[in-house]
Amino acid sequence: MLTRPPVKFIDRIARALPQIVVAPGFAAILYFVYGFIIWTGYISLTKSKMLPNYTLIGTRPYERLFQMDRWSVAIENLFIFGFLFVFVSVIVGCLLAVLLDQKIRAEGFIRTIYLYPMAISFIITGTAWKWIMNPSLGLEKVIRDWGWESFRFGWTVDNNLAIYALVMAAVWQASGFAMALFLSALRSVDQDIIKAASLDGASPWRIYLRIILPSMRPVFMSAMVILSHLAIKSFDLVVALTGGGPGYASTLPANFMYEMTFRRNEIAVGAASAMVMLATVAAIMVPYLYSELRGKKHV
Amino acid sequence: MSDAARYSAPRPWSALILRVLLWFVLIVFAIWFLLPAYVVVGTSLKDLDEIRGGSLLALPHELNFSAWRHAWSEACIGVECTGLKPYFWNSVSMALPGVVVSTLLGALTGYALTKWKFKGANLVFALILFGCFVPFQVVILPMAQTLGKIGITNTVYGLILVHSVYGLAFTTLFFRNYYVTIPDELVRAATIDGAGFFTIFHRIILPLSPPIIVVSVIWQFTQIWNDFLFGASFTTGGAQPITVAMNNLVNTTTGVKQYNVDMAAALITAAPTLLVYIFAGRYFVRGLTAGSVKG
Incomplete structure (x- = not known):
């Protein structure tokens, strides 16, 4: 009889074991994701410059952010890049899937070729395409030597075309995934x-x-959501392919954030831009995840 | 019957034309996908004269691996002329622990969330799941502060911590979606026999898990190896992972631009994940699609 309380205590631990096991991972996510979001949100309302400063100044960093030409360019680029990247990747991916579905011999081999870009880093994709688009030694020279004298492929050094160079490389990388x-x-x-x-x-x-295609509507939805969230997060491809240039003509929000935070000592503005990015991703992902999780419950 | 109906409908010659057209499109796309790989490998095997004088698409005159050697052990990155070698090992020593920790934690968390459903388990999962999609820009600043406070800024340990934490969201998703498909009766029967939480995990769940463990390991390895943002934000100089070092090598070369060395460096950086893809592509694809297809 006297031994009952300790047994009960062990029982209670045993019963709580699932929670105890989940706790470290969940705590890490709570702290490193949600805690950090709150921290960044707070910093975006302060007068932080080179170092974090905890004096609140309201929404002024956001006002500054939206007055900066570099940010408007980044947002405009994100719209062009995001739309074209998602649209073209989905079309190409869908076309290739339908073609491969025609009882093709060596289907596995061809599929491997179409999908390998997904295994490498965007940094490498950017480096390779930058070399291909090299104005003096790249594909441009090859085509000119073939006799098409006016051919131009130096997109990466052209103010108006650099963003399309990014689309091209990104589609190359992601259409196999679609x-x-x-x-x-x-x-x-x-x-x-x-x-x-x-x-x-x-x-x-x-x-x-x-x-067939109408019955695949949920997959179209998934592909578009995943690709748009990739587009918003795009950072390394820009660094490697165009460096955001010429000037800041091909900069994207993620690059803007990095530039402000680590190079220009504008931590509050950098944090504000990160919060805007988070809001954009959340606007796309939360409804999607909600419907996915709900869907599962009904099954 | 159905086959007969299908094949008798279009006339043979039009079927043939369609078939040729189909292959034509497939091959054009294959060329487009392979072009960068061909150009990178080809350029890395040429010397500079051949690159300047010849065509981008021409085959190299001979198999000249000196650019590879240079990129691996001699090229200058910043002020250090060590080649990519030390950075390659940085990436290895960052990726291996990162993969192991996030996979182990993900497996346990996924198991507890599916087979021992407690109150609020779904909310916990939803909160973890959103972690997959958070743009990392929003955590970089506080992370830099935290690493500084712990004293592991600019070390491989810092990157291990970062990748373990942010990989956990994905690994939990993988294991959770996989364990949902294992019948609860198995666990219930074992509970009645008196088996506890860890016994069941060890005896019943783990033996069923190899496929999803492979998916998780490959996914995490690819993600960590290919990361650039965290490496660029939290490390400088000798602690950089290979992706960051390679980018510096390509972009800061002073003097003559050595395109062949640049391409060899890209190839060395890409090699580990490409090998994984070539030998375990099936699992790689499964990881890729797991985030978007219902479990």
Whole structure:
């Protein structure tokens, strides 16, 4: 009888074991993600310059942020880059997935070629494409030597074209990923419906447009959400391919944040730009994750 | 029957043309994807005269590996002319512990969240999951402060901590989605037999886990190896990971620009993750799509 209380205590620990096991990881996430978000949010309202300073000055850093031409350029670039990157990657990925779905011999081999860019760092992608787009020794010279004298491919050094150089390299890297998503979705479409439709005399073309692609709407959604969040986070590709230049013509918000925080001693403005980026990502991801998690509960 | 219906509909010659067209498009895209790899490898094997005088697309005259040697052990990065070698080992000693810690913690967390559902488990998972998508710009500043306070700024240990924490969100997602598919009855039966939390994990769950462990290890290794933002933000000089060192090598060369060395450096930096991809591509793809396809 006397031994009961300690047993109970051990029991209680045993019962709480799942929580205890989850605790360290969850605590780390709470501190390093959510705690840090609050810290950055606070700093974005202070007069921090070179070092963090905890004196609040309200929303002035945000006002400064939105008055800076460099930031407007970064936002405008993000819209162009994000839209084209997501749109072209989804189209190319979808096209490749449908083509690979045609009982192709050596499908695995071709798939490996299409997807390998996803395994390497954006820094390497940027370095490689920068060399290809080198105005004097790159592809431009090759095509000119072939006889097309006016051909220009020096996008990375052109104010108006540098952002498209980023789109090109980013699409190169990510369209294989979109293809992999679509291909696995194509393979999970109910084969009986397709068989029934083709027995009814529907052409393969019609089957794709009317039956298969519409049934893949959730995957389109996923691909677009994941790619847009990649676009907002893009940083290394810009560093390696254009350096944000010429000038700051091809800078993106992530590069702006880094520049302000580590090079220009404008910590409060850097923090404000990070908060704007977080808000943008949250606006896209939270509804998506919410619907994904809810969907799971119903299954 | 269905096959007959399918193949008798289009006339043979039009089917043939379609087939040729299909292959044409597939090959054009394959060339586009392979072009940078071909150019990088080709350039790294040429000498500078050949690069300046010849065409970007021409094959190298001979297999000349001197640029590789130079990039690996002689090229100057900042003021140190050590080549990429020390930075390569920095990345290795950062990636291995980072992979192990985040995978272990992710497995335990995913197991507890699915097989021992407690009140609030779903909220905990949702909060962890959002950690996958947070733009890291929002944590860089406080992280730099925290690393400074612990005294591990500009060390590999600092980067190990950073990658373990921010990798945890992904590994938890992988293991959670995988363990959801293991029938709860297995765990319940073992509980009735008197097995506890860790016994069940060790005896029942772990033996079923190798596929998802491989996915998690490969994903984390690729992510950590390819990271640039954290490396550039928290390290300088000799503590830099290879991606940062490679970028410095390419962008700060004074004097003659050595394109062949640049390309060799890119190749050395890409080699480990490319090898992983070539030998375990299937698992790599599974990790890639896990974040977007319902578990």
